[in-house]
Amino acid sequence: MTELQRRGAVFVLTLGSxxxxxxxDLLTRxxxxxDEIEAAEGPKAVVTTGVGKFYSNGLxxxxxxxNPGAAEANLAEVHALFARVLAFPxxxxxxxxxxxxxxxAMLALAHDLIVMRGDRGFFCLPEVDLGIPFTAGxxxxxxxxxPIATAHEAMTTGRRYGGEDxxxxxxxxxxxxxxxxxxxxxARAEERAAKAGxxxxxxxxxxxxxxxxELKAG
Numbered sequence: 449m450t451e452l453q454r455r456g457a458v459f460v461l462t463l464g465s466x467x468x469x470x471x472x473d474l475l476t477r478x479x480x481x482x483d484e485i486e487a488a489e490g491p492k493a494v495v496t497t498g499v500g501k502f503y504s505n506g507l508x509x510x511x512x513x514x515n516p517g518a519a520e521a522n523l524a525e526v527h528a529l530f531a532r533v534l535a536f537p538x539x540x541x542x543x544x545x546x547x548x549x550x551x552x553a554m555l556a557l558a559h560d561l562i563v564m565r566g567d568r569g570f571f572c573l574p575e576v577d578l579g580i581p582f583t584a585g586x587x588x589x590x591x592x593x594x595p596i597a598t599a600h601e602a603m604t605t606g607r608r609y610g611g612e613d614x615x616x617x618x619x620x621x622x623x624x625x626x627x628x629x630x631x632x633x634x635a636r637a638e639e640r641a642a643k644a645g646x647x648x649x650x651x652x653x654x655x656x657x658x659x660x661x662e663l664k665a666g
Contacts, residue, residue, distance in 0.1 A: 450477035452484060457491045457641040458634055459484075465499035469508035470551055472518070475525045482532065492644045493637035494536070496559070497543035497630055503569070504552025526551055527585050527663040533558035534589070534656045534663075537649025539640035543633035544620070550574055554586055557593040557619075560640070563633040566611035566623035574606040585663035592659045594619060 451462040461481050464474065485494055498504065507526065512519035533540060533555065542548075542556040544564040549572045556562050556571070564571065573590070575582055582590070582603065590599050598617045601607055611623040624632040653660065 450474065450481060452481040455634060456638065458493045458495055458637045459488070460630070460634070461485075461494060461496045463496060463498050463504060467502045467505040468498050468552065469505050469511075470522065470526045470529075471508040471511050472522055472525065474508075475522075475529060478529065479532070482536070485538065486536075491641040493539040493541070493641040495541045495543050495630065495633045495637050496555075497633070498546055500546060501569075502546045502552075503542070503544045503548040504555055505547060506550030506552045506554075523583070524666070527583070527666050530554060530558045530585070530589055531660045531663040534660060535649055535653035537646060537652075538644035539637055539648070541633045541637045543630045544569065544571070545626070545629045548572070550578075551586075554589055557589060561621040561636060562614075562619065563622045563624060563629055563636060564611040564614055564620040565626055565629050566615075567625065568611075570608040570610060571614045571619055572606060572608045573602045576604055577606045583666045585659070585666040588659040588662040592656060 450464055453460045463478065468474065485492065512522055540559045542559040542562045544556055544562055546565070546569045548556045553571050553573055590603060594602065595618045598619060609617060609619060611620065614620045615623050622632055
């Protein structure tokens with residue numbers, strides 16, 4: 449279950465304890481937590497994380513296949529979440545303690561920075577192997593947040609990057625041990641908390657304006 453806790457100026461948003469696939473219920477809970485954070489006054493920052501094996505395994509493809517009438521709306525809500533995180537008016541750090549695959553990896557990329565476990569877990573964009581093309585909005589997000597050579601390799605090969613490989617490829621800002629990922633992410637968020645506010649959000653919204661437009665158009 450999604451959980452929101454506050455540690456000083458930093459809000460810790462735990463996506464859940466399973467694969468954290470993007471289903472309407474999960475998206476509603478995440479957005480409700482982000483609403484609460486936005487409404488808080490004063491210096492603040494956010495860390496998102498998971499529990500156990502997965503940060504997020506991406507879209508809930510089983511739900512979308514079983515509910516074709518809701519699939520397009522679910523994808524649109526995922527795009528909207530990416531856009532919201534890209535322009536979030538407070539520093540937001542992904543503490544990737546486990547696997548981040550497909551749309552789960554893209555959510556991490558929408559954060560200001562990523563801290564990833566160094567010894568276990570993978571960052572992967574497997575769409576080429578799944579036979580699912582990236583949407584225009586997803587493509588724009590990945591290109592904006594990764595070095596182009598890394599984006600090319602990740603998108604066309606479906607490579608699974610371990611933490612240290614991801615750091616060397618410019619995907620993540622830092623790596624840490626299993627019991628240190630959250631603490632490192634908290635420290636990175638805390639040192640940025642004073643930047644939160646409308647100006648911070650406006651800077652990011654303008655920086656990623658074209659990406660956000662693609663995500664909303666999709």
